[in-house]
Amino acid sequence: MAGHKNKIAVTSIQRATTLTPTSLNAIRDKNNIMIAAGIESNSDITPSLKSGSISTSDDDIEEGEYSSADHDLKEKKDQLIVPPCITIVGSTTATISPTHNLSFRKHCEGDEISTVHSAADRRQHAPISSQCSQPASIDDAPSKIKIYNIVHSVIFILLSVSITYFTQHAQVRSLRQELDTLHETRRNLEESQCQLSEELEAASSDLAQYKDAHEKMKKVNHGMFTLMKQLKDTENRERLTELERRANKAESRLQSFVESIQSTSAEQVTQKFGPGPHQVELLVKLPRSQAAQHIKLELASIDTKYGMPHAVHTFLEQVHSRAWDGASFGFHHGHVLLATLPFTYDSNLTVQKAPTILFPEYSHAYPHEKYTVAFPGRPGTGPDFYINVQSNVFKHSPRTQDDGTFKEGEPCFARITDENSRRVIDEMNKLSVNNDFSLKERVMIQRARIVGFDERS
Incomplete structure (x- = not known):
């Protein structure tokens, strides 16, 4: 159980x-x-x-x-x-x-x-x-x-979503703020652009007006310039014609005056010193030389067309008045030896003045070659003469200078032909010179005489 x-x-x-x-x-x-x-x-x-x-x-x-x-x-x-x-x-x-x-x-x-x-x-x-x-x-x-x-x-998902949401929300808010700033900047730029456009249009309108006025002024100026040029050309032609007429008259008068002086000088030389050719002998004494040296000058022809009658007549009158007795060669300018006259006084203690040239006579038959004798050539320069120790054809002949002015030639009236005289000139050319172109030791001219001329006549 x-x-x-x-x-x-x-x-x-x-x-x-x-x-x-x-x-x-x-x-x-x-x-x-x-x-x-x-x-x-x-x-x-x-x-x-x-x-x-x-x-x-x-x-x-x-x-x-x-x-x-x-x-x-x-x-x-x-x-x-x-x-x-x-x-x-x-x-x-x-x-x-x-x-x-x-x-x-x-x-x-x-x-x-x-x-x-x-x-x-x-x-x-x-x-x-x-x-x-x-x-x-x-x-x-x-x-x-x-x-x-x-x-x-x-x-966890909710937290992640929340974090993501708030992060994105913050980013979106920041982006919105930046977008608002950009919009504000864009509006400012648009306003500035509109203002600049208006100013540009106004400036363009003013520029167009200025250009139109400038073109009109150019046309007016061109017309005035053309008219003034026409008037000036007409006036200049008339004035130039008048000046040419006056210059021709003055040149004709001067030529008549020069020809008259040359003709008178030739007659006086012939009457007083003979028909020529004429010679002048200078007796000079060089520094540290015991004996005096002779320098013979052959003067130019007194022909009124091809000769130098006025310059020859002036130099003969200086020698005849014995103006060069006791003078000297005191300056050497590198291309010439310059002879100057001393001051001489008469019985009344007045300075005796030697005759000088009246105009710068020049002949192409007598250029400024080495061993030639000439006057400075400008009226009022005095009775001085110089000997060319080199060829000065370009420097002392008639010429137009760089500034456009015309310079007349200087009268070259004699030559040194004999060898003994040229040897003396070469010795003088070797003398020492100071800074002012003066010779340290002067060459004395004891006397100057006209060869074959009777002083008593």
């Missing part, structure tokens, strides 16, 4: 622990979590007890009746050990760890005592129902973990 009751109790526990296919799938899906909780799978079909099988103390109690076995079960709840193995429909047996047995015992202590006084079926199923709640708690653990993970994931 006792064996029969134990069999009934085990059968009830097996019925209570039989799981549906849904529960089976849940347990299979969470097998890893259940293993971590201490549940192990085995092949035992029959649940085993830690300290033996569940039995009653009354072997003769029947099903549906109250017996001392129920009382003993209540008194020994603390000693009741939940079967470690629960049979699942099919062939799988779940092993419950001691930790879950403890939980199962605590859960069973909370059952009401009234369950013991119930009918035999309810008395047999009560403990089994308590046992059946354990798999549900086992299934809740992974669900809670999964929910916890989901919640954490959702929170």
Whole structure:
């Protein structure tokens, strides 16, 4: 009888622990979590007890009746050990760890005592129902973990989204501010462009007016310039004609005056000094020389067309008046030796003046070659004469200067032909010169005489 009751109790526990296919799938899906909780799978079909099988103390109690076995079960709840193995429909047996047995015992202590006084079926199923709640708690653990993970994931996603949102919102706000600044700058630039366009249009209008006025002024100026040029040309032509007429008159008068002077000079030379040719001899004394030296000058012809009658007449009159007695060659300008007259006084202590030329007479028949004698040629220059120690044809002939002015030639009226006279000129040319072109030692002219002329006549 006792064996029969134990069999009934085990059968009830097996019925209570039989799981549906849904529960089976849940347990299979969470097998890893259940293993971590201490549940192990085995092949035992029959649940085993830690300290033996569940039995009653009354072997003769029947099903549906109250017996001392129920009382003993209540008194020994603390000693009741939940079967470690629960049979699942099919062939799988779940092993419950001691930790879950403890939980199962605590859960069973909370059952009401009234369950013991119930009918035999309810008395047999009560403990089994308590046992059946354990798999549900086992299934809740992974669900809670999964929910916890989901919640954490959702929170993380929400935080990420929030951070991203606020970051992008800040960026958008910054970009909007920059965009507003750019819009403001663009508006300012547009206003400046409009203002500059207006100023440019005004300036273009003014420039067009200025150009028009300038063109008109150019036309007026061109017309005035043309008119003035015409008037000037007409006036200049008239004035030039008048000047040419006057110049021709003056030149004609001058030529008549020159021809008159030359003709008079030629007549006076012929009457007083003979027809020529005429010669003049200078007696000079060189520095550091004991004896005096002679320089003979052959004067030019007194022909009025090809000769130098006025210059020859002037020099003969100077020599005849003995103006050159006691004179000297005192200057050497590099290309000429210049002879100057001393101051002479008469009985009344007045300076005696030698005759000078009246105009710069010149003849191409007597150029300024080396060893020739000439006057400075300009009226008012005095009675001085010079000897060319080199060819001065270009310097002393009639010429047009660089500034456009015309310069007349200087009268060249004599030549030095004999070799002895030229040798004396060469010695004079070697004398030392001061910084002002004056000779350091003068060459004295002791006397000057007309060759073949009788002074008494």
